[in-house]
Amino acid sequence: MYKIVFMRHGESTWNLENRFTGWTDVDLTEKGRAEARMAGQVLKDAGFTFDLAYTSVLKRAVRTLWLTMDEMDLMWLPVKNDWRLNERHYGALQGLDKGETAAKYGDQQVLVWRRSYDTPPPALEAGDPRASFDDPRYAGLPKDAIPLTECLKDTVARVLPCWNEELAPAIRAGKKILISAHGNSLRALIKMLDGISDHDIVGLNIPNGQPLVYELDKDLKPIRHYYLGDPAAIAAAQAAVANQGKAK
Ligand SMILES: O=C(O)[C@@H](CO)OP(=O)(O)O
Numbered sequence: 001m002y003k004i005v006f007m008r009h010g011e012s013t014w015n016l017e018n019r020f021t022g023w024t025d026v027d028l029t030e031k032g033r034a035e036a037r038m039a040g041q042v043l044k045d046a047g048f049t050f051d052l053a054y055t056s057v058l059k060r061a062v063r064t065l066w067l068t069m070d071e072m073d074l075m076w077l078p079v080k081n082d083w084r085l086n087e088r089h090y091g092a093l094q095g096l097d098k099g100e101t102a103a104k105y106g107d108q109q110v111l112v113w114r115r116s117y118d119t120p121p122p123a124l125e126a127g128d129p130r131a132s133f134d135d136p137r138y139a140g141l142p143k144d145a146i147p148l149t150e151c152l153k154d155t156v157a158r159v160l161p162c163w164n165e166e167l168a169p170a171i172r173a174g175k176k177i178l179i180s181a182h183g184n185s186l187r188a189l190i191k192m193l194d195g196i197s198d199h200d201i202v203g204l205n206i207p208n209g210q211p212l213v214y215e216l217d218k219d220l221k222p223i224r225h226y227y228l229g230d231p232a233a234i235a236a237a238q239a240a241v242a243n244q245g246k247a248k
Pocket residue numbers: 015019020021022023087088090114183184241244245
C-alpha cells in the first residue's frame with residue numbers, strides 16, 4: 001500500500017479578498033502562513049515523513065510547501081516545481097471579486113464558472129496584461145500550452161500527464177511524496193483518481209492548508225482517503241469555500 005499527501009496552499013491574499021485568482025501569483029496571508037506551519041505540525045504529529053515534494057510555480061503553493069517542510073525539519077527535501085500543478089486558469093475573471101461577480105451574473109452562473117467540468121470562464125484577450133506569455137517561468141512552453149482560460153476538463157488534461165510522467169513513477173519507485181497545490185488542480189487530480197463523475201465534481205471543495213492523505217493499492221487505485229485535521233473544522237472550511245461564490 002502506498003500513501004501520498006495532497007495539500008492545498010494556506011489562505012492567500014486574494015482568498016482573503018475573495019477574488020478569482022487562477023494563475024495570478026499572489027502570496028500567503030499571515031493566517032495562510034500559520035495554516036501551512038500547522039499542516040507541518042499535524043503531519044509530524046501523525047508520524048509522516050517524505051522523500052520528495054511537488055508543487056506548482058505559484059508562490060502561494062511553494063511557500064506553503066516551504067513552511068510545512070520547515071515545520072517538519074525537512075528543508076532538505078528535493079522539490080519539483082511543475083507548472084502543470086498550477087491552479088486552474090480563471091480567464092477574464094482573474095482579479096474580480098467573487099461576491100460582486102455573483103451579484104452581477106447570478107450565483108448559478110458563478111457556480112458554473114467555478115465548479116463545472118467543461119464550461120470555462122470567459123477567456124482573457126491575448127493582449128491582456130494578465131496573460132502569462134511573457135512570464136519567464138513559462139518560457140520553455142509552446143505558446144498554445146499557456147492558457148487564456150480553463151475549465152476543469154482542461155486542467156485535467158495537463159494534470160494527468162503530470163501524474164503519469166512524474167507523480168505515479170515516483171510513487172511506484174517507493175518515494176513518499178507530498179504535493180502542495182491548489183483547489184482546482186487538486187480537484188482535477190482527485191476526480192481522476194477517484195473516478196468522480198462530471199456531475200458530482202461540482203460539489204467537491206478543498207479547504208486551505210489541510211493535509212489530505214490518499215492510500216493507494218499496488219495499481220495506484222485509491223483504497224481510502226482522509227484529512228488529518230479536525231473533521232468539524234474541515235467541513236466548515238469546505239462549506240466556506242463553497243459559499244465564496246455567492247452574492248451576499
Ligand atoms: O480563485 C481561485 O483561483 C480558486 C482558488 O482560490 O477559487 P475557486 O474556489 O473560486 O475556484
